[in-house]
Amino acid sequence: MPVHKRKYRSGIVWYYSFDLPGSGRQDRRRAKESGFATKREAEDAERKRHTEEEQKYNLAKAGAPVAAALPKTLAMLMEEFLRQHAEEKLAPKTVERYREQVLYLDPAILSMPLTEIGPLHFSREWSRLLQSGGHTRRDKTPRPLSAKSVRNIAGVVSSAFLRAIKWGLVTSNPVSRSEPPVPKKREGMALLPSEQVLLIQSATGPWCLPTLLEVAAATGARRGEALALRWSDIQGREVLIARSLTQTRQILKFKGTKTERPRRVELPESVLAPLAAHREQQEKFRQQFGPDYRADLDLIFANPDGTPLKPDSVSAAVSLLCRRLGLPKGASLHTLRHTHGSFLLADGVDLATVSERLGHSSVRVTADIYSHALRGRDQEAARRWDNFMRRNAPENRRPDVQ
Numbered sequence: 038m039p040v041h042k043r044k045y046r047s048g049i050v051w052y053y054s055f056d057l058p059g060s061g062r063q064d065r066r067r068a069k070e071s072g073f074a075t076k077r078e079a080e081d082a083e084r085k086r087h088t089e090e091e092q093k094y095n096l097a098k099a100g101a102p103v104a105a106a107l108p109k110t111l112a113m114l115m116e117e118f119l120r121q122h123a124e125e126k127l128a129p130k131t132v133e134r135y136r137e138q139v140l141y142l143d144p145a146i147l148s149m150p151l152t153e154i155g156p157l158h159f160s161r162e163w164s165r166l167l168q169s170g171g172h173t174r175r176d177k178t179p180r181p182l183s184a185k186s187v188r189n190i191a192g193v194v195s196s197a198f199l200r201a202i203k204w205g206l207v208t209s210n211p212v213s214r215s216e217p218p219v220p221k222k223r224e225g226m227a228l229l230p231s232e233q234v235l236l237i238q239s240a241t242g243p244w245c246l247p248t249l250l251e252v253a254a255a256t257g258a259r260r261g262e263a264l265a266l267r268w269s270d271i272q273g274r275e276v277l278i279a280r281s282l283t284q285t286r287q288i289l290k291f292k293g294t295k296t297e298r299p300r301r302v303e304l305p306e307s308v309l310a311p312l313a314a315h316r317e318q319q320e321k322f323r324q325q326f327g328p329d330y331r332a333d334l335d336l337i338f339a340n341p342d343g344t345p346l347k348p349d350s351v352s353a354a355v356s357l358l359c360r361r362l363g364l365p366k367g368a369s370l371h372t373l374r375h376t377h378g379s380f381l382l383a384d385g386v387d388l389a390t391v392s393e394r395l396g397h398s399s400v401r402v403t404a405d406i407y408s409h410a411l412r413g414r415d416q417e418a419a420r421r422w423d424n425f426m427r428r429n430a431p432e433n434r435r436p437d438v439q
Contacts, residue, residue, distance in 0.1 A: 039087075040079045041329065043071075051076050053083035057288065058091055066288050069344065108206060111154060111194075112147040115139050118197035128292055130283040138190045141170050141182065151207050159194070159215035163187050167218060184218035191217035225406060226372050227379035232364055236373075239362055242354035243346060248315040249338045250355070250373065255308045257377035257395045260348050260370055265291055267335040268316070274309075275301045278396065284348045296398045312337075378407055 039055040052071030059066075068086055073079040108114040119135060127135075146154065146162055166187045169179035195212035202210065228236070233254055240247040253263045261281035270277040279299035280291050294300075304312075315337070322341040323330045331343030338346060352370050359368035374395070381391045392403035 039083050040076060042076070043326075043329065050074075051079035053079050053086070055083065055087060066290060107204075108201070109150055110148055111142070111151060114151055114197050114201055114206065115147070115194070118200050122200050128283055129285045129288060129290055133285045135193050138186075138193050141166060141186075141190055142194075151201065154211055156211045156214035156216075159191070159212055159217075163191060163215065163217050166190065183220065185220035188217045188220055191215070225375040225379075226365055226367055227376040228364065228368065228372060230380075232362075232368075233373065233376055235362060236355075236359065236364065236368075239358060240355075241358070243351065244318070244341065245315060245338045245346075246351070246354065248311050249351070250370075251308050251311050252304075252337075253370065254373040254377060255305045256302045257374050258302070259295065259374060259396070260352060262294060262396075264336075264338055264346055264348055264351065266337045268337055269335055270337075271304070271312075274304050274306075276304055277301055282345055282348055289345050289347065294396060296396055298396070300393065300396050302394055375406075378403070382407055 040051060040053050042049050042051050050071060051073040052069065053073075054067055054069040057066040057068055068090060070082060070086070073082065108117045119132060119139075143162060143165065146158060149158070166182045167184065168181055170182040170187065171180045172178060173180055191212055195210060198207065198210040198212055201207045237247055237250045237254065240250055243249075249263060252258070252266075253260075256263075256276065256278075258266075258278055259281065261283055262278050265280045265282040266276065266278070270279070277299060278294060278301075281294050283290050283292055319339075323332065323343070326342045329342060331339070334343055334345065336343060336345060340346060355370040356368075359372075378391055378395055381394070382388070388403055389400055391407075392400045395403065397403045397406075
């Protein structure tokens with residue numbers, strides 16, 4: 038039965054929960070919503086949601102008929118690209134982001150025939166996006182997009198044209214000969230130790246947020262990686278980071294890590310006690326919810342009923358907390374990851390170890406991201422060189438040549 042009730046001291050709350058169409062044992066996805074005052078309200082909402090999800094699943098499964106007209110405009114190409122290529126190979130969150138980026142494009146260029154679009158059209162479009170491509174949330178007035186955002190949009194369109202060349206729809210990629218902006222390289226932000234402690238101690242919102250922040254700060258795990266951790270992933274002092282939790286508007290889904298390579302990370306002793314206390318509190322929730330508790334997920338960081346936390350909601354809570362505490366502008370949950378890497382490099386941990394701990398695809402990626410920290414270590418290397426030469430310099434120097 039998809040409709041259930043929970044008893045609280047304040048009263049009874051009804052909710053529905055069901056497996057989404059196409060969901061399987063290896064990829065279980067569920068639709069869930071609570072807060073209904075009566076069973077009837079929950080049942081009506083469940084029927085409506087179930088019908089909507091069935092329709093979306095059937096449309097996605099059907100796709101475009103084989104004999105359907107080939108894409109002729111940019112809009113048709115982008116839709117075909119996302120459906121035939123991106124949705125088959127990319128994570129749901131990435132596909133959702135691609136779709137959002139396409140929406141920034143001017144309807145005029147989206148309606149143009151593919152064979153008529155040239156590099157100048159796109160160069161003009163990148164300039165327009167830089168000047169007024171976005172809009173404010175309140176009154177929707179135009180606002181500039183960042184160079185990074187515009188370049189990302191150009192990248193999606195370029196990928197679609199490369200696919201169009203393979204499909205025989207066009208002979209060249211006009212995006213490659215346009216002039217998308219080059220964003221300025223920004224150094225990542227790292228908190229001071231005192232700022233990091235203040236953030237963790239001040240954490241409010243989800244019940245598990247303080248421990249989540251402590252583990253994220255101590256391991257350098259990405260947001261989705263931390264939220265996907267299971268108690269079974271902890272073996273002694275090591276934690277296995279092998280998957281990630283991703284969120285789209287429709288679903289929460291577990292997937293592989295960003296590099297698709299599991300890694301083991303040693304847990305600092307400082308996080309063991311907070312994790313133990315956290316588990317005791319979670320056990321109380323497990324007893325309170327009884328059979329409704331999602332023990333099968335085995336999540337370390339979860340809602341009181343054991344269901345996954347929404348990554349975007351956790352990020353929003355941390356960003357709001359950072360602003361309230363007056364931390365440096367732009368501080369966020371991801372800042373803890375960057376702080377972790379910066380602290381280790383500043384304390385002399387070698388680059389390869391830091392790269393492996395953070396789960397980067399290569400040491401070069403780590404070097405690029407933490408170039409500011411490496412510059413500080415380069416100064417230390419120069420100082421040690423001078424000390425070495427002074428200690429080992431011969432007593433009698435070669436006389437100057439006259």
